[in-house]
Amino acid sequence: MTVPPTHGPGSGPHDPQDPDALARMLGEMMGDPSLADNPQVRDALRQLGMEQLDPTQLAMVRQQVQAMFAGPAPEGAIDDAVALDLARKRVAQGGDAVVGDADRRSHADAIHVAQLWLDQVTAMEAAPSPDAVWSRAEWVEATMPTWIELVTPVADGVTAAMTTAMRGQLDDLAEHGGLEQLSRTPGMPQLPQGLDPTAMMAQMGPMVHRMGAAMFAAQTAEAVGGLSEDLVSGTEVGLPLVPGHAVALLPSGIRALSEGLEVDPAEVRLYLAAREAARSRLFTAAPWLTASLTAAVQAYARDISIDVEGISARMSTVDPSDPAALQEALGSTLFTPEPSEAQLRALASLETLLALVEGWVDVVADRATRQHLPEAAALGETVRRRRATGGPAERAFAQLVGLELRPRRLRDAANLFAALEDAGGQELRDSVWAHPDVAPTGDDLDDVLGYVERVRAGQGDDLDAELDRLLSEGREDRSGDDATDGRA
Structure with a gap:
């Protein structure tokens, strides 16, 4: 649908000083210019008080309606430009300061030193x-x-549910007398006759998509912006969020954490740098982890059951042109309370992977720092308590995808990697990340000693042969795909 261009004051159909300008604009938006001459339309606008809008207010209404119906649609289910802009504003409200030169140097030095320490305890x-x-x-x-990328499956489901709910309401109107019955509702202005709910839905579809994209952009911005206030490093949540797996520190978060500890801030900085650098090395050495973690989050999100009845009930009580009101009304009713079997499997996989990542980081960071930092053990316990009380990742996931996430088996995972190290040194400890098929599973966390014995039994030629077989199969699969593509 093409929206006619806006003319200057007094020069065209959208003259804000013309009392019939809004009626004409609505007629153009609905594809029926005759609505501008329909007395019922004028009566409806009059009963809504729209004829009393001053020129500035009328111009604002015109811009908002045009944006909803004809503005450039976001490519995906979330308006990423809006999400980024709102998240920046959310961060600015907390007084985010530019990193000064002194902070930049001290934290960069901490990363450099931490990397030297890690070189001594891992070959990654x-x-x-x-x-x-x-x-x-x-x-x-x-x-x-x-x-x-992680929350788009949820946004897709919610937008589809909003469309279904709105279509159902319009179908009910058509079945039971349509807009005439709605017009008889106490307090509702007289609406014009002859408007087809199906046609209205066709016109409103793009608007629903834009509202859904804007709503989830706002929700994502609030979650990510709020999360940034708690973080001390780029991947503290346990996910490979940072491009290129760069080691990233956030001085404001590290400073806030240090203020509650009786530890030299320089020690805190070095310990957290070691943890972040260890996590970066792991994501770099095991690229399959990125795909597996992302797939687990998306699998959970994709199978979320949207509460269509709850959405329908909320949508009947709010102004559909107000994304903020929609977000507030829908925030507590998007997800059905019971996870599906597929979600439970995805959740188990995700919790296991996060526990393994953080368990390995716990062990490696301890080995890297315990000879250099007197308070390394105490700082490790501080990090574990920080997670146990509901860390940043848990809050972010709960808000974005309804996922109560906590690496519940973190201590089991740390014990597993410590046991592997005791049995075969850092080489055996790190070898299990070589391929997902040889990485520990949730069942292995139930039987740490049995897993260690199985890995030891496969150490050396047998393990190398198994890895060669797995990697060879992967190369053959890719070659077969390429050959098939070539024949096609």
């Missing part, structure tokens, strides 16, 4: 990406694309 190499010292806003900007 550092990521080639430059290190980063970020403000909260810089972290938001760098990680927002990944957040949007």
Whole structure:
């Protein structure tokens, strides 16, 4: 649908000083210019008080309606530009400061030292990406694309549910007397006759998509912007959010954490740098982890059951042209309370992977720092308590995808990697990340000693042969796909 261009004051059909300008505009938007001459339309606008709008208010209404019906539609289910803009504003409300030169140098030095310590305890190499010292806003900007990728399946489901709910309401109107019956509702102005609910839905479809995209952009911005206030490093949530797996520290978060501890801030900075650098090395050395973690989050989100009845009930009580009101009304009713079997499987996989990542980081960071930092053990316990009380990741996921996420088996995972190290050194400890088929599972966390014995039994030639077989099968699969594509 094409919206006619807006003319200047007094020069065309959208003259804000013309009392019939809004009626004509609505006629154009609905594809029926004759509505401008329909007395029922004018009566409806009069009963709504629209004829008393001053020129500025009328111009604003015109811009909002045009934006909803004819503005450029976002490509995806979430308006990423709006999400980023709102998240930046959310961060700015908390007084986010630009990272100063002194902070940048001290944190960059901490990363450099931590990398030297890690070189002594793991053969996993550092990521080639430059290190980063970020403000909260810089972290938001760098990680927002990944957040949007993770929550898009939820946004798709909610937008579809909103469309279904609205279509159902319009169908009910048509079945029971249509807009005439609605006009008889106490307090409702007389609506014009002859408007087809099906045609209205066709016109409103793009608007619903834009509202859904705007609503989820606002929700994503609130979650990610709020999360940035708690973080101390780029991937503290346990997900590979940072482009290129760069090691990123957030001085504002580290400073806030240090203020509650009786530990030298320089020690805190070094310990957290070691944890972040260890996580970066793991994501770099095991690229399959990124795909597996992302797939687990999306699998959970994709199978979310949307509460269509709840959405329908809420939509009947709010102004559909107000995305903020929609977000507030729908926020507590989007998801049905019981997870499906598929969601439970995805949740188990995700919790296991996060526990394994953080368990490995716990062990490796401890080995890297315990000879250098007197308070390394105490800082490790501080990090574990921080997670146990509901850390940043849990709050963010609960708000974005209805997922109460906590790596419940973190201590089991740490014990597993410590046991592997005791049995075969850092080489055996790190070898299990070589391929997803040899990585520990949730069942292995139930039987740590049995898993260690199985890995030890496969150590050496047998393990190398198994890895060669798995990698060879992957290469053959890719070659077969290429050959098939070539024949096609």
